[in-house]
Amino acid sequence: MKEIDRAYIAGFLDGDGCIMxxxxxxxxxxxxxxxxxxxxxxxxxxxxNFLFWLKKQFGFGYVRDRNDGxxxxxxxxxxxxxxxxxxxxxxxxxxxxxxxxxxxxINEAPGSGRKxxxxxxxxxxxxxxxxxxxxxxxxxxxxxxxxxxxxxxxNLLSP
Amino acid sequence: MKEIDRAYIAGFLDGDGCIMxxxxxxxxxxxxxxxxxxxxxxxxxxxxNFLFWLKKQFGFGYVRDRNDGxxxxxxxxxxxxxxxxxxxxxxxxxxxxxxxxxxxxINEAPGSGRKxxxxxxxxxxxxxxxxxxxxxxxxxxxxxxxxxxxxxxxNLLSP
Numbered sequence: 249m250k251e252i253d254r255a256y257i258a259g260f261l262d263g264d265g266c267i268m269x270x271x272x273x274x275x276x277x278x279x280x281x282x283x284x285x286x287x288x289x290x291x292x293x294x295x296x297n298f299l300f301w302l303k304k305q306f307g308f309g310y311v312r313d314r315n316d317g318x319x320x321x322x323x324x325x326x327x328x329x330x331x332x333x334x335x336x337x338x339x340x341x342x343x344x345x346x347x348x349x350x351x352x353x354i355n356e357a358p359g360s361g362r363k364x365x366x367x368x369x370x371x372x373x374x375x376x377x378x379x380x381x382x383x384x385x386x387x388x389x390x391x392x393x394x395x396x397x398x399x400x401x402x403n404l405l406s407p
Numbered sequence: 408m409k410e411i412d413r414a415y416i417a418g419f420l421d422g423d424g425c426i427m428x429x430x431x432x433x434x435x436x437x438x439x440x441x442x443x444x445x446x447x448x449x450x451x452x453x454x455x456n457f458l459f460w461l462k463k464q465f466g467f468g469y470v471r472d473r474n475d476g477x478x479x480x481x482x483x484x485x486x487x488x489x490x491x492x493x494x495x496x497x498x499x500x501x502x503x504x505x506x507x508x509x510x511x512x513i514n515e516a517p518g519s520g521r522k523x524x525x526x527x528x529x530x531x532x533x534x535x536x537x538x539x540x541x542x543x544x545x546x547x548x549x550x551x552x553x554x555x556x557x558x559x560x561x562n563l564l565s566p
Contacts, residue, residue, distance in 0.1 A: 255418065
């Protein structure tokens, strides 16, 4: 990706994009929870070509029409989010804290397909909590506290 | 301004900024109306340092705290808006139409301190009308139609 496009996209992300880390309840996961990383860009559906241009620059992610006239371009998953953030980080200004924190969590997580130690998961879940504040999210449902309770209940923290 | 900063700011403008042309009622103006050009960037007051950084890049405009926790950085006036748009135009994507239309109006207007011909003013006012649609403004009060009525009432269009 050209440096000039990386700078432009970083500006757009700072203006109207979102870097998110969330805890997702997964009944089929050993630890009961998943950490999901995503970057989302929004635009009126009318201008969704712009989002396809963005997608083309990154070479991954997907574009989805919502039912309220807004279209979203989402980059989801540790590997894709890592790649995107490394491209944007030098140019991001307002969302630098989120970008660095997301990269930290992604780097500390075990690689794809490898198991988490419950203690490590809990530590990362606490970092994920911070995104709720950084993004002024009012509807964040899952927190590291719930993960801790789940681990205790299922005896996952015993040595 | 560095090219990389121009690209970043164009991205931020596309994401969360606004290019505006408005008709302002001016009882002390010969034609009764003024065309005001402005570019506005918004941010939570908490992060207003970012807006001061923007202001430093342009070297003009002013930063103002609103009373709702938002701070605005505004570039206002034909000359300042022209300078800013010429810097950003090569990088702007979503707001290119607004940027080009604003530059058109500014270029066709008589220079600072020089008088408008009423017919030219009316023609430019019609271009200003388009900004209401382009910016999805629902509260645009002044239109070229009102200007036309005012001109007729005050006999400004007679040769």
